[in-house]
Each structure stands twice: as C-alpha cells, then as structure tokens.
Amino acid sequence: MANTETALKEALATIEGASAAALVDYTSGMALGTLGGSKTFDLNVAAAGNTDVVRAKMRTMEHLGLKAQIEDILITLSDQYHLIRLISGRGGNGLFLYLVLDAKRANLAMARHQLRKIEEDLEV
Structure with a gap:
C-alpha cells in the first residue's frame, strides 16, 4: 500500500512523459x-478546475x-494530455488522481495502465 506522496512520486518516476x-x-x-x-x-x-470537470x-451521467x-x-x-483517474476503492470516494503528460513523449495507453495500478495500491 502506498501513501499519497509515494503514489505521486511513483507516477512521475514510472510514467513516461509525466x-x-x-x-x-x-x-x-x-x-x-x-x-x-x-x-x-x-x-x-x-486541481480546482478539474474538480469542476469531474462534477x-x-x-451529466x-x-x-x-x-x-x-x-x-x-x-x-x-x-499535453491531462488524465483524471477517479479513485474507486478503500476510502477513495470523492478523490481523483490527476496526471499531466507531455503529448510528444507519453504513451497514453501505458499511462492509463500504470495510473490504474498506482490507484489500486494507493491507501488514503
């Protein structure tokens, strides 16, 4: 289980173009x-602006x-790509991970995959 700081560090270190x-x-x-x-x-x-996007x-849904x-x-x-991943488990209700990627360097499919794994390991 990763805390917030560890999860954010992992996202920047392991996701190409983050x-x-x-x-x-x-x-x-x-x-x-x-x-x-x-x-x-x-x-x-x-963060504040993307809160409006999520809401x-x-x-609409x-x-x-x-x-x-x-x-x-x-x-x-x-x-750039801006990726918003809603937290679904373990007390994550009302939270999302926000990731900014360089569009020239990022592999969007891999970024989504890696962010999903980070979200699964996140303990909030």
Whole structure:
C-alpha cells in the first residue's frame, strides 16, 4: 500500500512523459498532495478546475441515468494530455488522481495502465 506522496512520486518516476501529478478531493476542490508542475503551471489551480470537470461529468451521467462508474477522463491539448483517474476503492470516494503528460513523449495507453495500478495500491 502506498501513501499519497509515494503514489505521486511513483507516477512521475514510472510514467513516461509525466510532468505533474496530484491527488484531489473533488468534494472540496482541494489538492491533498501535489508533485511537479512549474511557475507557469499551478497544480492547485488545475486541481480546482478539474474538480469542476469531474462534477460536470457526474451530473451529466446522472441526468442521462447512466449507472456505470467513471474510470478516467482524458483532456487532450495540442502539447499535453491531462488524465483524471477517479479513485474507486478503500476510502477513495470523492478523490481523483490527476496526471499531466507531455503529448510528444507519453504513451497514453501505458499511462492509463500504470495510473490504474498506482490507484489500486494507493491507501488514503
């Protein structure tokens, strides 16, 4: 079992092209842990903004009567991928992992696979 800091370090170390990672509480919009980012990319602002994305998708699914659970949400920019992975087990209700990837270096399928493994090992 990995704690937040260990999980974020693992994400940046093992996922090719990863430049930032955060564990976010989407009920409050607060980042519970962050790693990476830069002066021009504030992870706390990104965490709060992506909370709105998660909430909007959940509302839409509710309005549509969809019962499936969200595994992840992908946002593609011209030079980055932003991957949001909702935490499904062991007290993770209301949390998501947020990962920023360099689109030129990242293998999206492998990033999703590795982030899923990190999420399974995360103890919150």
